[in-house]
Amino acid sequence: MATASAPAIEGSMPRILIVDDEQSMREWLRILFHRDGFDVLIAEDGAVARELLAREFVDVVLTDIRMPRVDGATLLQSLRDVAPDVVVCMMTAHWTRDSGEWKSARDMGAAALFEKPFRDVNLVTLQVRQLIDARRIRHERDVLRQALEAQGFAGIIGRSAPMLEVFRLIETVCRTNSTILITGESGTGKELIARATHGLSLRRDQTFVAVNCGALPETLLESELFGHVRGAFTGADTNKKGLVEVADKGTIFLDEIAEMSPTMQVKLLRVLQERKYRRVGGTEEVAANIRVIAATNCDLPKAVTEGKFREDLFYRLNVIPIHLPALRERHDDVPLIASHFLTKYTREMGKRLSGFSEDALGLLSAYPWPGNVRELENVVERSVALEQSELVRAVTLPENLRVGRPVTPVGGGAPAASLPDSGFSLEDHLQEIERMHLERALKQSGGVQVRAAELLGITFRQFRYLAKKYQLR
Ligand SMILES: Nc1ncnc2c1ncn2[C@@H]1O[C@H](COP(=O)(O)OP(=O)(O)OP(=O)(O)O)[C@@H](O)[C@H]1O
Ligand SMILES: [Mg+2]
Numbered sequence: 433m434a435t436a437s438a439p440a441i442e443g444s445m446p447r448i449l450i451v452d453d454e455q456s457m458r459e460w461l462r463i464l465f466h467r468d469g470f471d472v473l474i475a476e477d478g479a480v481a482r483e484l485l486a487r488e489f490v491d492v493v494l495t496d497i498r499m500p501r502v503d504g505a506t507l508l509q510s511l512r513d514v515a516p517d518v519v520v521c522m523m524t525a526h527w528t529r530d531s532g533e534w535k536s537a538r539d540m541g542a543a544a545l546f547e548k549p550f551r552d553v554n555l556v557t558l559q560v561r562q563l564i565d566a567r568r569i570r571h572e573r574d575v576l577r578q579a580l581e582a583q584g585f586a587g588i589i590g591r592s593a594p595m596l597e598v599f600r601l602i603e604t605v606c607r608t609n610s611t612i613l614i615t616g617e618s619g620t621g622k623e624l625i626a627r628a629t630h631g632l633s634l635r636r637d638q639t640f641v642a643v644n645c646g647a648l649p650e651t652l653l654e655s656e657l658f659g660h661v662r663g664a665f666t667g668a669d670t671n672k673k674g675l676v677e678v679a680d681k682g683t684i685f686l687d688e689i690a691e692m693s694p695t696m697q698v699k700l701l702r703v704l705q706e707r708k709y710r711r712v713g714g715t716e717e718v719a720a721n722i723r724v725i726a727a728t729n730c731d732l733p734k735a736v737t738e739g740k741f742r743e744d745l746f747y748r749l750n751v752i753p754i755h756l757p758a759l760r761e762r763h764d765d766v767p768l769i770a771s772h773f774l775t776k777y778t779r780e781m782g783k784r785l786s787g788f789s790e791d792a793l794g795l796l797s798a799y800p801w802p803g804n805v806r807e808l809e810n811v812v813e814r815s816v817a818l819e820q821s822e823l824v825r826a827v828t829l830p831e832n833l834r835v836g837r838p839v840t841p842v843g844g845g846a847p848a849a850s851l852p853d854s855g856f857s858l859e860d861h862l863q864e865i866e867r868m869h870l871e872r873a874l875k876q877s878g879g880v881q882v883r884a885a886e887l888l889g890i891t892f893r894q895f896r897y898l899a900k901k902y903q904l905r
Contacts, residue, residue, distance in 0.1 A: 446564050447471040447488075451481040451495035451507065452523075457548075461494065468557040478502025478510075485515045491564045492519040494546075497533060498526065505533075508540045517571075519543050519563045586628035588621060589772045592762035598625070598754060605752050606632035611704065613689075613749045614727040616756030618903055619806030622727040623687065625754060630683040635723055638682030641675045646691030647896060653696055655712045664713025676709060676720050683723045689749065690730035690741060697742045704748040724749070759801040759808065766797050769805060773812035774824065781816060791826035795833045803903045810901070814859075831857050867902040870895075874904060 448470045450461045455476075462472045473490060475481035479502040481495065493511070497504035504522050511518060522537050525548040534545045543563050550556050585599040605612065606629050614622045623642065630640040648656060655664070659674030676684060686692075692700065703709050704724065708717045726749045735741035759766065770788065778785045788796065792815075801807055811833065815824045826834065869888060877883035885895035 445469060445471045446492065446561070447473065447490045448560065449473040449475060449481060449484060449488075449490045449493045449495075451475045451478065451493065451499070451504070453477055453496060453499040457496075464553055465557060465560075468561075470557075478504065478507030481507055482510055482514060485511065485518070490515070490518060491567070492521060492560055494521045494523065494560065496548075497522050497524040497537065505537060505540065508537065508542060512541070517567070519560075519567055521546060521560060521563070523548050525549075586631055588624055588628055589769045590762065590765040591768065592764040594757045594762050595765060598756065601752075601754055602629050602632065605629070607634055608752075609723050611723070611749055611751045612725045612754055613732075613752070614725065614754045614756065615732070616727075616729065617758045617804055618729045618900070619804035620729075620756040620758060621805050622729070622756060623685065625756065626683075626685045626687075626725045626727060629725060630685075630723075633683065633723065635682050639679050640683045640685065641679040642685040642687060643675055644687045645696075646688035647892075650693040650696055653692075654699065657696075658699070658709050658711050658718075659714075660712035661714040664711075668713065671711075674709075674711065676703065676722055677718070679722050681721050683725060686724060686726040688728060689726040690728045690732060690735055692741075694742070697745050701742065701745045701748060704745070759804040763797060766801070766808065767793055769808055770796050770812055773809050774816060777813045777816040783816060783819075784822060785816060785819060785824060786822055787824070789823045789825045792824050792829055795826055795829055799833050806900075807903075831860050863902075866898065867904075870898055870902060870904055874899075 446469075448465050450458055450465070450472060452458045452461070453476055458474050458476070462474060465472050473484060473488065475484055477499045478495070481493065482502065484490075485493070493507075495504040495507055502510075504524075508520050508522070511520060520542050521544040522534075522542045523546040524533060526533070537545060544559055546556055585602070588595070588599070590596075590599075602625065612626075612629065614625055616622050626642070627640060630636060643653075643657065645653060651665075655668075655672065655674065657674050657676055659672050659677055660668050662668060662671050686700075699709070703720050703722075707720050709720055710717060732741055732746055732750070736743045736746050759769075767788075770793075774785060774787065777783075796808075796811075803810075811830060812824075814830065815828045819825065819828045870884070873884035873887040874881070877887060881895055881899065882892055885892045888895065890898075
């Protein structure tokens, strides 16, 4: 049955339902509460009250306990289904402290118990008002919380069920020092979650350091993480602090953990187990006071069975697993996140755009987003830059969204000798070419990114940026 109870709006007349089997009592209470500014409803027993409550909303029920047919306690119990939010006050003329009646009424959720006859009627109306106010404040707080959820949790936008689950999990674990393993496809927000977790933790005033374990060759990664002493290797002419030391008392984010070499896996395992490490070329044991958050878009358990990732390290990392669903698994969030980026880029570019047209929203919602939130962000940024009208229209969205397919790989979409009359997107076309060459270079270099970058005459950094942009593995 639908609940008919909605909390009083501030300033409006509160509504009370008085339930008593004694007519003179009902009448007296009606006059009393009416005089005090209440809208008063009357019922002679619990059964009548229940029917009334199913139809009408009231803020508070003031009911006698002992009544024929349905008594106050039974009424209170049945209200959980009909009007779970209503404030219930009970009254009794058979009050003894140890009768147990009050305790059981309170256990069932009664907010107050009044003894009949009332010693001070003004106190009764005052207390009832205070209870209504308290409920209104609670309700406002809930509304506020919901609004906050819509705006995002620590900068993470989303209110789909799986994301709320992620927020709850972060809220639970952010104040612990437990190691967290964040998994999810590329662009789902793993780094954002890691930063947010640090920002909500007790370590938030200390440093957050992000390390991309896939970007550096093994030896460099080791000295990057643990630092080195002077003379440790050619070129090490000074002592250098490692990132573990930089992150002291703070958080270290180990991104793309699956890319770590077997040797480095052993060294990291030791840090996690013993909270100690050695600088490269050093003999001294250094204590590591860090919170570790690792992330990967790989299937780590699979890497473990394939012998590519140490099982013991996996368990040390997977203390608190947080899985970020792909954007296509939380489609409800797409309009919300798209609006968030629209506001961001409209502001940044100083444009006047108030939203998306209905067609455009339809396309955004229908698209499978293989590049997840990062791809959505790129699409919105680009559309904001290109849009000339007040709304982002469907025609402004990239072509692959309009035909409902992810960007075609090699060579597709190139126009023939002359341009089609409908025109074509130069930008999409150039991007496809760029992507095609990146893929070729990767293939030719056997997946070695440094070599692929060389083949293309670009820096490793540029290569990584582009590989990320086109979601290349
Ligand atoms: N729920 C979200 N709300 C707002 N912005 C988001 C959200 N999720 C991701 N983003 C943004 O999308 C971009 C990609 O997110 P992020 O870098 O955290 O992804 P990732 O999972 O670490 O990807 P990769 O595996 O490729 O490193 C960032 O700009 C991030 O701020
Ligand atoms: Mg990342």
